[in-house]
Amino acid sequence: MNHLNKLVVIRGAGDIATGVAVRLYHCGFQVVMTDIALPTMIRCSVSFAQCLYDTSKEVEGITAVKANNIDEIQPILSEQKIPVIIDPDLAILKSLKPTYLVDAILAKSNIGFKKELAPITIALGPGFNAGQDCHAVIETNRGHYLGRVIYTGFTMENTGVPGNIAGYTYQRVVRTPCTGIMQSCVQLGDIVREGDTIAHIDATPVYAPLSGMVRGLLNNGLRVEKDFKMADIDPRGLKADYTTVSDKARSIGGSVLEAMLHLSLSLPK
Known part of the structure; x- marks a missing residue:
């Protein structure tokens, strides 16, 4: 070339x-x-x-x-x-x-x-x-x-602080509670409520920290360390767009x- x-x-x-x-x-x-x-x-x-x-x-x-x-x-x-x-x-x-x-x-x-x-x-x-x-x-x-x-x-x-969406920053980012294998209970685009189980790390459940749309989610089967970023909940819910470039x-x-x-x-x- x-x-x-x-x-x-x-x-x-x-x-x-x-x-x-x-x-x-x-x-x-x-x-x-x-x-x-x-x-x-x-x-x-x-x-x-x-x-x-x-x-x-x-x-x-x-x-x-x-x-x-x-x-x-x-x-x-x-x-x-x-x-x-x-x-x-x-x-x-x-x-x-x-x-x-x-x-x-x-x-x-x-x-x-x-x-x-x-x-x-x-x-x-x-x-x-x-x-x-x-x-x-x-x-x-x-x-x-x-x-x-x-x-x-x-x-x-x-800064270590995620972008502000509808008043939420670090709250919308879900991190793993322990080391283990990721297995989700939801899919990208799903609407969840605060407290819903969205995944398991081995046998440990992971709960949605707030209500909204699942905009980010690790692939299943990945081995992750504790405190690894594994999901993102968008508080805008149905108004969020997870299918196009941000x-x-x-x-x-x-x-x-x-x-x-x-x-x-x-x-x-």
Whole structure:
């Protein structure tokens, strides 16, 4: 591939990474995503990583397909689909040589990401020093600066507080009460009442902390540690939307596109 190919590799395929992928796909970029073998996102209905459990996953009319090896990537791209491959260490970069690389695992720290990995590197959220670790970093904290593109320095520090929905922040996030195997009693989109049993971790029941719609839920069968984020209850109930990309993910996706285009101007033609 030439130096200015339109290939983008996104590290991570959860809901924020998927929002980025959707915006770039619609702008004509070829998108390849990587993740771990058993992704632990909870917003499975809007995460392309779900295809690693179900072989394929459609979000807003775009289909992602599991690529079992690097040889399957190009055929999937030729079908106008997004390949998702198990490759948390980005081994595929050596062969694919993309122009753009986006770290979207939102680990709140830099896990092996380097500016030298691609001609243009962009990271999401705290833990990255733009200009040193990557060419640009995107602010992911909700508020006035959400989506801000930073070319020198850091984003805001992680607050640890989920976004406010109908007056609820940390209350709507359900965490595991113990270590064990996740088994849900509900599905994404279900309406629950405060106190309803929504899952079990081994034999220990997990109760809904408030009434609303189940907007996030771990895949069944995953082994989790105590206090792991396992579900999200949206207090808006039936007014909530668990089937489309969130406003936050869509905003961050637009900012990634801005950074890509801006940084492309300085690349050799």
